[in-house]
Each structure stands twice: as structure tokens, then as C-alpha cells.
Amino acid sequence: MTTQSVGRALELLQHLAAGPRSLDECAQRLGVHKTTVLRLLQTLAEQGFVSHDERHRYRLGRTVFALASAALEQxxxxxxxxxxxxxxxxxxxxxxxxxxxxxxxxxxxxxxxxxxxxxxxxxxxxxxxxxxxxxxxxxxxxxxxxxxxxxxxxxxxxxxxxxxxxxxxxxxxxxxxxxxxxxxxxxxxxxxxxxxxxxxxxxxxxxxxxxxxxxxxxxxxxxxxxxxxxxxxxxxxxxxxxxxxxxxxxxxxxxxxxx
Structure with a gap:
């Protein structure tokens, strides 16, 4: 990812921390086209940082919770x-x-x-x-x-x-x-x-x-x-x-x- 992409990915994760969001809502938050956001979400999903349900609403994934648990244990x-x-x-x-x-x-x-x-x-x-x-x-x-x-x-x-x-x-x-x-x-x-x-x-x-x-x-x-x-x-x-x-x-x- 480029520096800009990393920044957007982190902003997405912070946005999803408040609850599940649709692709449209994520795009609106970042102020970029939906295709750009979809690529970011797909990359994050591959690593387990996000997941989505049958209605294509995105939420934080298992990797985030694993990292949070590890951080707290420190x-x-x-x-x-x-x-x-x-x-x-x-x-x-x-x-x-x-x-x-x-x-x-x-x-x-x-x-x-x-x-x-x-x-x-x-x-x-x-x-x-x-x-x-x-x-x-x-x-x-x-x-x-x-x-x-x-x-x-x-x-x-x-x-x-x-x-x-x-x-x-x-x-x-x-x-x-x-x-x-x-x-x-x-x-x-x-x-x-x-x-x-x-x-x-x-x-x-x-x-x-x-x-x-x-x-x-x-x-x-x-x-x-x-x-x-x-x-x-x-x-x-x-x-x-x-x-x-x-x-x-x-x-x-x-x-x-x-x-």
C-alpha cells in the first residue's frame, strides 16, 4: 500500500469501530470513489482486518480483535x-x-x-x-x-x-x-x-x-x-x-x- 492508502485503511478501521458500515457509507467517510474503497476493503479482508455479511455491510474482523487482545496483554x-x-x-x-x-x-x-x-x-x-x-x-x-x-x-x-x-x-x-x-x-x-x-x-x-x-x-x-x-x-x-x-x-x- 502507498502512504495514502495506509492512511485511508486506518481511517476505515476507525470508522468501522463505531459499527458495521455499507460500502456507500465507507466511501462517503473517505470522500473517494466506491471502487477505491472496495479495493481497500478487499485487501483488509484478505488479512482478516474486516469481514462482511450477506448484506455487504463491513465490520471489524478477527485480526483486529487478536491485535487488541495482544495489546492489552502487553x-x-x-x-x-x-x-x-x-x-x-x-x-x-x-x-x-x-x-x-x-x-x-x-x-x-x-x-x-x-x-x-x-x-x-x-x-x-x-x-x-x-x-x-x-x-x-x-x-x-x-x-x-x-x-x-x-x-x-x-x-x-x-x-x-x-x-x-x-x-x-x-x-x-x-x-x-x-x-x-x-x-x-x-x-x-x-x-x-x-x-x-x-x-x-x-x-x-x-x-x-x-x-x-x-x-x-x-x-x-x-x-x-x-x-x-x-x-x-x-x-x-x-x-x-x-x-x-x-x-x-x-x-x-x-x-x-x-x-
């Missing part, structure tokens, strides 16, 4: 943290996320669904904004000072709700609070009906390699009740960190910030 923290996420979900009854920082965005790498009530739209592999999520704040707060400031000043501060942080100055002040307190919160900043708290997970070197969060619909618990979950959340983060080689809570001060 996140060692995911497998190690999983039992702690499950216990956190059982203890709180709420949605639990595990997230990492990738190319300026939050990427959800694992999720435990709430036992009951409203289910979160989030899913494994989905990205989220760093400035409007508790996990994003935890992950950026862990950066060294110059990198943290550069990252904060490079964010496009999209407003999602009337509570979203919209300036670099306000975001940097929030990151300083996160570093001081050792956890982050998102009070209806990304979704108007969800409050969230998050804490860092560290590896053996002390580096923050992921963030774990508890997300709660406002109809389930109010902000004070969500804050009451923070000790349980931090206990789960500390236990996962211990399994990654960072000192266990008994040997380390868990009230320490995320620096």
Missing part, C-alpha cells in the same frame, strides 16, 4: 491489577476503571461494571480527555514539573459540562491539589450525571503507570458519599502497586501525594 499492570479492581467493584458496587496515559489522552484498559443501576458508556480501549476526568488528572499530576506544565498548556480545553476546567492555569492548580492529596476527583466535569474519584497505581520504581477510579451516577450517591469511597479506592490502588513492586501500605505512607 499492559502488565492490567493483569496484576484485575483482582484488586474486582474487589473494589464488589466493595463499592460501582463502576471501576483502570486507565493509562497514551498520546495525550486517557485510555481505559480495564473496567468492572457496576452491580446494578446505570451503566457507564465507557468501554475498554475508549479514550477520554485528560482535563475532565479524575483518572486523567491523576496521570498528568504524576508527570515531572516541566512536562506537566507543557502537557497542560497543550490541551484543547473542550467544555463538556458547566463544571469542566477550561484553562491551563486552573488545570495546573487542580493538578497541584491532586499531588498534595494523592487522589483526584471529577465532579460532573465530563458527564453531567457522574461523579468520579481516582488514585494512582505505581510500579516498583514508584512511577505512576495507571490510575484506578470509581465512577458513580449522581442519582446513586452524592459527592460526599463518593468521597467516602476514597479510602477503599486508595487501598485497592496501594494493593495493586504492592503487587507491582511498590512498598505495601504497611511499609509506605499511603497519604503521600502522587509525585
Amino acid at each position: 499492559w502488565d499492570v492490567r493483569g496484576i491489577a484485575r483482582p484488586h479492581l474486582e474487589r473494589l467493584g464488589a466493595a463499592t458496587g460501582q463502576t471501576v476503571h483502570l486507565a493509562a496515559h497514551e498520546a495525550g489522552q486517557v485510555v481505559y484498559i480495564d473496567k468492572i461494571e457496576a452491580r446494578s443501576g446505570i451503566r457507564m458508556y465507557s468501554r475498554i480501549g475508549l479514550t477520554a480527555p485528560v482535563h475532565a476526568t479524575a483518572v486523567g488528572k491523576v496521570l498528568l499530576a504524576a508527570m515531572p514539573g516541566p512536562a506537566r506544565e507543557q502537557a497542560a498548556r497543550g490541551i484543547l480545553y473542550t467544555r463538556f459540562t458547566d463544571r469542566t476546567i477550561t484553562t491551563a492555569a486552573d488545570y495546573l492548580a487542580e493538578l497541584n491539589r491532586v499531588r498534595a492529596e494523592g487522589f483526584a476527583h471529577d465532579w460532573r466535569e465530563h458527564e453531567s450525571f457522574v461523579n468520579c474519584v481516582a488514585a494512582p497505581i505505581r510500579d516498583g520504581s514508584g512511577a505512576v503507570v495507571a490510575a484506578v477510579s470509581v465512577s458513580v451516577p449522581t442519582v446513586s450517591l452524592d459527592a460526599d458519599e463518593v468521597l467516602a469511597l476514597v479510602p477503599t479506592l486508595r487501598g485497592a490502588a496501594a494493593a495493586a502497586s504492592a503487587d507491582l513492586g511498590w512498598p505495601a501500605p504497611a511499609a509506605a505512607d499511603t497519604t503521600e501525594g502522587v509525585s
Whole structure:
């Protein structure tokens, strides 16, 4: 494939990630003739990246799922943290996320669904904004000072709700609070009906390699009740960190910030 063809093929895969699409819909997305798109789809189908049904609607194929699975397995923290996420979900009854920082965005790498009530739209592999999520704040707060400031000043501060942080100055002040307190919160900043708290997970070197969060619909618990979950959340983060080689809570001060 040429560079242009590779770019179009990748755009097609991203388009199909939202659901099955017809040839016409794919051509419209790329803005090229259907014959060009058909050749791309046929090439992708030969390698298992796409498949199509009897109505000739194209969808992601087996190779994409195999690659996604392999990519997730490369996140060692995911497998190690999983039992702690499950216990956190059982203890709180709420949605639990595990997230990492990738190319300026939050990427959800694992999720435990709430036992009951409203289910979160989030899913494994989905990205989220760093400035409007508790996990994003935890992950950026862990950066060294110059990198943290550069990252904060490079964010496009999209407003999602009337509570979203919209300036670099306000975001940097929030990151300083996160570093001081050792956890982050998102009070209806990304979704108007969800409050969230998050804490860092560290590896053996002390580096923050992921963030774990508890997300709660406002109809389930109010902000004070969500804050009451923070000790349980931090206990789960500390236990996962211990399994990654960072000192266990008994040997380390868990009230320490995320620096």
C-alpha cells in the first residue's frame, strides 16, 4: 500500500469501530470513489482486518480483535491489577476503571461494571480527555514539573459540562491539589450525571503507570458519599502497586501525594 492508502485503511478501521458500515457509507467517510474503497476493503479482508455479511455491510474482523487482545496483554499492570479492581467493584458496587496515559489522552484498559443501576458508556480501549476526568488528572499530576506544565498548556480545553476546567492555569492548580492529596476527583466535569474519584497505581520504581477510579451516577450517591469511597479506592490502588513492586501500605505512607 502507498502512504495514502495506509492512511485511508486506518481511517476505515476507525470508522468501522463505531459499527458495521455499507460500502456507500465507507466511501462517503473517505470522500473517494466506491471502487477505491472496495479495493481497500478487499485487501483488509484478505488479512482478516474486516469481514462482511450477506448484506455487504463491513465490520471489524478477527485480526483486529487478536491485535487488541495482544495489546492489552502487553499492559502488565492490567493483569496484576484485575483482582484488586474486582474487589473494589464488589466493595463499592460501582463502576471501576483502570486507565493509562497514551498520546495525550486517557485510555481505559480495564473496567468492572457496576452491580446494578446505570451503566457507564465507557468501554475498554475508549479514550477520554485528560482535563475532565479524575483518572486523567491523576496521570498528568504524576508527570515531572516541566512536562506537566507543557502537557497542560497543550490541551484543547473542550467544555463538556458547566463544571469542566477550561484553562491551563486552573488545570495546573487542580493538578497541584491532586499531588498534595494523592487522589483526584471529577465532579460532573465530563458527564453531567457522574461523579468520579481516582488514585494512582505505581510500579516498583514508584512511577505512576495507571490510575484506578470509581465512577458513580449522581442519582446513586452524592459527592460526599463518593468521597467516602476514597479510602477503599486508595487501598485497592496501594494493593495493586504492592503487587507491582511498590512498598505495601504497611511499609509506605499511603497519604503521600502522587509525585
